Amino acid sequence: MEIEAVTASYRRWAPVYDATFGAFTRRGRRLAVDQVNGRTGSVLEVGVGTGLALPWYAPHLAVTGVDYSTEMLGKARAKVEALGLGNVALQQMDARALTFPDASFDTVVAMHVISVVPEPEKVVAEMARVCRPGGEVLVLGHFLHKTGALGFLGRRMAPLADKLGWHPDFPKAPVLSCSRLELVEEVPSPPFGMFTRLRLRRCKDPEASSAAARS
Numbered sequence: 001m002e003i004e005a006v007t008a009s010y011r012r013w014a015p016v017y018d019a020t021f022g023a024f025t026r027r028g029r030r031l032a033v034d035q036v037n038g039r040t041g042s043v044l045e046v047g048v049g050t051g052l053a054l055p056w057y058a059p060h061l062a063v064t065g066v067d068y069s070t071e072m073l074g075k076a077r078a079k080v081e082a083l084g085l086g087n088v089a090l091q092q093m094d095a096r097a098l099t100f101p102d103a104s105f106d107t108v109v110a111m112h113v114i115s116v117v118p119e120p121e122k123v124v125a126e127m128a129r130v131c132r133p134g135g136e137v138l139v140l141g142h143f144l145h146k147t148g149a150l151g152f153l154g155r156r157m158a159p160l161a162d163k164l165g166w167h168p169d170f171p172k173a174p175v176l177s178c179s180r181l182e183l184v185e186e187v188p189s190p191p192f193g194m195f196t197r198l199r200l201r202r203c204k205d206p207e208a209s210s211a212a213a214r215s
Helices: 003-013 026-036 070-083 120-130 148-164 206-214
Strands: 042-046 062-067 088-092 105-111 131-141 181-189 195-202
Touching: 026 105, 026 131, 026 181, 026 195, 042 120, 062 070, 070 088, 105 120, 120 131, 131 181
Parallel strands: 042 062, 042 105, 062 088, 105 131
Antiparallel strands: 131 195, 181 195
């Protein structure tokens, strides 16, 4: 999906997102944030959108949210201001080229983003880069079910990706193939197990491990 299609899609979605797709995915997002709240330090939410999840993050976490869509980010900023979320900072940014230094965050989260963005492998690589070694990357989204009714539905809906704003037939490979990340946990997510939550650990870079061994 090209960035122009993504931008146009979320310009259309922004006014109604919370009451439509946001409501449909609310429970799964809440469970994902509950998992993050068991951690400490800094959190980056990539594709923060309208900021649906921002009020749920525990106050002991320093949360940064980024999004490419001006319209969606405007909704998120309004939530932060209205709710007085002093632990949250927001920035407009392309997830394919995050401007943060390496190892900037203890946890990196992407909810319903990876199947939307152009060049998802670049986005996952950037998420891994800005996560500290030993930290966690949490990805929640829709991935293609190979069998059953959900698999059939995903394949039938695939041609509508640009209008939907996400790929119903998106594979897990762009996430699981990142060499800096290892899968720790894979959990079906509500509603109806339609979505999947992937918890991954940021590995130490091989070159860093080799340098340490030589010293």
